[in-house]
Amino acid sequence: xxxxxxxxxxxxxxxxxxxxxxxxxxxxxxxxxxxxxxxxxxxxxxxxxxxxxxxxxxxxxxxxxxxxxxxxxxxxxxxxxxxxxxxxxxxxxxxxxxxxxxxxxxxxxxxxxxxxxxxxxxxxxxxxxxxxxxxxxxxxxxxxxxxxxxxxxxxxxxxxxxxxxxxxxxxxxxxxxxxxxxxxxxxxxxxxxxxxxxxxxxxxxxxxxxxxxxxxxxxxxxxxxxxxxxxxxxxxxxxxxxxxxxxxxxxxxxxxxxxxxxxxxxxxxxxxxxxxxxxxxxxxxxxxxxxxxxxxxxxxxxxxxxxxxxxxxxxxxxxxxxxxxxxxxxxxxxxxxxxxxxxxxxxxxxxxxxxxxxxxxxxxxxxxxxxxxxxxxxxxxxxxxxxxxxxxxxxxxxxxxxxxxxxxxxxxxxxxxxxxxxxxxxxxxxxxxxxxxxxxxxxxxxxxxxxxxxxxxxxxxxxxxxxxxxxxxxxxxxxxxxxxxxxxxxxxxxxxxxxxxxxxxxxxxxxxxxxxxxxxxxxxxxxxxxxxxxxxxxxxxxxxxxxxxxxxxxxxxxxxxxxxxxxxxxxxxxxxxxxxxxxxxxxxxxxxxxxxxxxxxxxxxxxxxxxxxxxxxxxxxxxxxxxxxxxxxxxxxxxxxxxxxxxxxxxxxxxxxxxx
Numbered sequence: 264x265x266x267x268x269x270x271x272x273x274x275x276x277x278x279x280x281x282x283x284x285x286x287x288x289x290x291x292x293x294x295x296x297x298x299x300x301x302x303x304x305x306x307x308x309x310x311x312x313x314x315x316x317x318x319x320x321x322x323x324x325x326x327x328x329x330x331x332x333x334x335x336x337x338x339x340x341x342x343x344x345x346x347x348x349x350x351x352x353x354x355x356x357x358x359x360x361x362x363x364x365x366x367x368x369x370x371x372x373x374x375x376x377x378x379x380x381x382x383x384x385x386x387x388x389x390x391x392x393x394x395x396x397x398x399x400x401x402x403x404x405x406x407x408x409x410x411x412x413x414x415x416x417x418x419x420x421x422x423x424x425x426x427x428x429x430x431x432x433x434x435x436x437x438x439x440x441x442x443x444x445x446x447x448x449x450x451x452x453x454x455x456x457x458x459x460x461x462x463x464x465x466x467x468x469x470x471x472x473x474x475x476x477x478x479x480x481x482x483x484x485x486x487x488x489x490x491x492x493x494x495x496x497x498x499x500x501x502x503x504x505x506x507x508x509x510x511x512x513x514x515x516x517x518x519x520x521x522x523x524x525x526x527x528x529x530x531x532x533x534x535x536x537x538x539x540x541x542x543x544x545x546x547x548x549x550x551x552x553x554x555x556x557x558x559x560x561x562x563x564x565x566x567x568x569x570x571x572x573x574x575x576x577x578x579x580x581x582x583x584x585x586x587x588x589x590x591x592x593x594x595x596x597x598x599x600x601x602x603x604x605x606x607x608x609x610x611x612x613x614x615x616x617x618x619x620x621x622x623x624x625x626x627x628x629x630x631x632x633x634x635x636x637x638x639x640x641x642x643x644x645x646x647x648x649x650x651x652x653x654x655x656x657x658x659x660x661x662x663x664x665x666x667x668x669x670x671x672x673x674x675x676x677x678x679x680x681x682x683x684x685x686x687x688x689x690x691x692x693x694x695x696x697x698x699x700x701x702x703x704x705x706x707x708x709x710x711x712x713x714x715x716x717x718x719x720x721x722x723x724x725x726x727x728x729x730x731x732x733x734x735x736x737x738x739x740x741x742x743x744x745x746x747x748x749x750x751x752x753x754x755x756x757x758x759x760x761x762x763x764x765x766x767x768x769x770x771x772x773x774x775x776x777x778x779x780x781x782x783x784x785x786x787x788x789x790x791x792x793x794x795x796x797x798x799x800x801x802x803x804x805x806x807x808x809x810x811x812x813x814x815x816x817x818x819x820x821x822x823x824x825x826x827x828x829x830x831x832x833x834x835x836x837x838x839x840x841x842x843x844x845x846x847x848x849x850x851x852x853x854x855x856x857x858x859x860x861x862x863x864x865x866x867x868x869x870x871x872x873x874x875x876x877x878x879x880x881x882x883x884x885x886x887x888x889x890x891x892x893x894x895x896x897x898x899x900x901x902x903x904x905x906x907x908x909x910x911x912x913x914x915x916x917x918x919x920x921x922x923x
Contacts, residue, residue: 268709269683279703281299284317288302298704299702300714303717306718310743315327321566323350323561328534344562353387353424356599360384362381363380365380367603369607371463372463374490383598387527389519390421390519391528393421399422402427402537403427405421405429407419410434410459410609411586415591418486419595424527429538429539430445430448430450431591436881437903438478440904441471443901451484455468455486461613469497486513534557535556535749536556539560540553540555541553543692544882553692553693556745564695568597572703576600580630581605581623581628584882588692617651620648628657634664634665635663635665639668650678659703660683663697664883665806666810668810670810686701694744694748696746697719714784720740720741721740722738724737735777737768738776739771776789788806791887797832798832803866812854820839821836821877823837824887835869836871839874846871854868870920872919876909876913878905879906880906881904
């Protein structure tokens with residue numbers, strides 16, 4: 264057995280909110296819930312009592328209603344949590360007051376701003392009244408095309424305060440990408456920026472907004488948040504185009520900030536009232552419009568943040584994300600715990616690779632979150648923040664977006680901080696949360712996610728839905744949980760919803776990940792199961808190959824697919840090399856040897872091909888399925904979902920893939 268990379272001290276364990284909750288729950292139930300495994304077992308055996316207890320422990324504002332707190336608990340979909348409850352999401356995120364920081368914002372090296380709790384409450388009140396004045400009522404949609412800036416959080420909470428539904432895209436989305444999403448949900452109000460910064464460049468989106476509004480007739484009002492300038496010229500231009508439609512545009516200052524101060528009020532609505540519409544990546548067709556409830560999102564997030572991430576009042580939470588990724592919604596919920604949000608927008612490597620660590624040091628970040636790809640990029644760039652920055656304030660580092668390679672675990676503890684809870688987390692847009700994640704009272708083992716989330720009956724099963732205690736299988740959830748979607752937009756009978764998660768196994772949520780339990784009760788994610796390789800009938804997770812390839816200094820990035828070949832499937836690996844390098848036979852041999860010794864001979868690709876770029880989604884995830892379709896001559900249905908759709912052409916009609 265290997266040694267754990269990090270083990271929390273007894274003193275640290277005793278100070279965690281998870282320990283406090285376990286002790287409190289033991290007293291409440293009269294059961295000795297000793298250790299995390301026992302607590303987790305209780306949480307899935309009696310979910311109604313567990314989630315009810317969590318409501319009480321975290322002091323959710325609202326009326327919990329009367330028991331039963333879970334109706335039709337054996338049905339997926341169909342289970343209802345807290346059917347009699349009334350609450351408001353924004354009310355729970357704005358319980359804290361005072362002059363302290365609610366949010367800090369850095370826009371690369373161009374902009375720095377601070378917003379107090381009192382200022383946030385005032386601006387949310389004004390945003391809510393502005394939306395209401397535009398005719399928005401409970402259930403209507405408010406959409407945002409914005410950077411990760413304070414006005415984004417303010418707009419989302421203003422919408423939630425009156426019971427409206429918030430949905431967002433980042434401003435780097437193309438016109439069709441925005442229309443594919445917002446065109447399905449018909450927002451009444453659009454809050455948008457005039458542009459954004461990336462790699463030091465100012466990128467104006469004036470023409471993009473005009474094109475979007477021309478094909479989004481549901482929008483009655485456009486609110487422009489100035490970022491590159493004052494927004495007045497953009498508003499004037501938009502109004503010239505909208506003059507005959509009865510629609511109008513205003514700046515944020517005129518539409519929101521100019522309103523007089525007034526008490527902040529909240530519409531308390533049912534637990535299952537819609538809060539967010541999140542979108543699937545859409546790389547295999549139109550994006551799915553996934554509707555999440557106010558109560559389910561709130562309970563799941565406070566569980567993950569307070570108990571699993573140990574976020575407390577006064578902590579300072581950073582996560583590198585955009586408004587096109589569910590981690591932005593997760594980050595916003597940090598306010599419910601009394602934590603300050605550290606918002607950042609732009610490139611994580613401008614003006615240098617130290618910018619996010621400059622931010623963490625200057626603002627005394629306690630929780631630092633980023634993608635696994637970012638951590639790998641730091642490692643490849645030979646950056647060592649531990650040597651260049653004071654990171655003493657950071658207690659927890661979070662990673663998601665793709666599986667975190669074992670070597671990246673080593674890198675974090677060697678080059679970032681030795682005494683740190685490194686929490687690799689995995690879930691998704693589908694549940695606006697995690698299935699497996701960090702556990703602050705347990706050791707961190709190399710290459711492993713620590714364990715299943717509280718209230719999550721996570722399993723690994725085979726093709727017949729039988730448990731797989733050892734070995735690889737499908738990641739599933741066997742029982743309902745509050746943050747299950749309440750449905751898909753424009754899917755009144757729930758057919759698309761059931762087809763997405765329940766078509767393969769009856770009454771079992773199939774998430775689409777290829778996973779494996781570890782001897783420590785943790786989990787390894789081997790990649791998406793729909794991208795799983797199957798040469799000779801042996802299932803291989805793509806992450807197993809990436810873990811090996813990423814150890815080679817010559818390789819910057821890689822993507823692997825299965826190509827139909829000679830009545831079977833052969834593994835094809837595409838690599839992006841460091842500038843100036845060319846793939847030769849010696850390097851091919853090194854790559855194959857690394858994979859053979861680090862994984863197995865079955866993992867060794869039949870073909871290794873050099874490419875200049877790898878297509879990825881707006882949230883930074885590589886797209887094996889899109890590459891596989893192009894290689895096989897199939898149409899990629901929604902290129903607008905990609906950040907760099909032009910990269911797909913690199914894979915079309917490759918001579919190397921026509922040869923044996």
